[in-house]
Amino acid sequence: MGYVYLLHFEQPINPTRPARHYLGYADDLGRRIQQHERGIRFKVVRVWRGDRELERRLKGWKQMPRYCPVCGRNHQLRGVEEVPAGEIEEMLLAF
Numbered sequence: 001m002g003y004v005y006l007l008h009f010e011q012p013i014n015p016t017r018p019a020r021h022y023l024g025y026a027d028d029l030g031r032r033i034q035q036h037e038r039g040i041r042f043k044v045v046r047v048w049r050g051d052r053e054l055e056r057r058l059k060g061w062k063q064m065p066r067y068c069p070v071c072g073r074n075h076q077l078r079g080v081e082e083v084p085a086g087e088i089e090e091m092l093l094a095f
C-alpha cells in the first residue's frame with residue numbers, strides 16, 4: 001500500500017491541452033514528488049492511502065478538478081483514507 005496523489009499545476013502541463021492535474025501512485029511520496037520538479041510549478045493538493053487499483057479507478061473517472069481544492073472543489077472519496085496536509089508536508093520536507 002502506498003500513496004495516490006493529485007498535483008495541481010499553475011499552467012497546463014501540455015501547451016496544447018487544458019489539463020492542469022496529474023494523478024499518480026507512489027510507494028515513496030517524497031521521492032516521487034521530487035521527480036516531478038521541472039519547469040511548471042505545482043502543488044500537491046490531495047494524497048490518499050491506496051494502491052495502483054485506486055489510481056486506475058480515479059484516472060478512469062477523469063474528473064480530477066472535482067477533487068482539487070485549488071480549483072475550488074474538495075470532493076470526498078468514500079472508504080478511502082486521506083493523508084492529512086501536515087503529514088504530506090513532512091514527507092515532502094524529508095527530501
Ligand SMILES: [Zn+2]
Pocket residue numbers: 008009020021065068069070071
Ligand atoms: Zn486544480
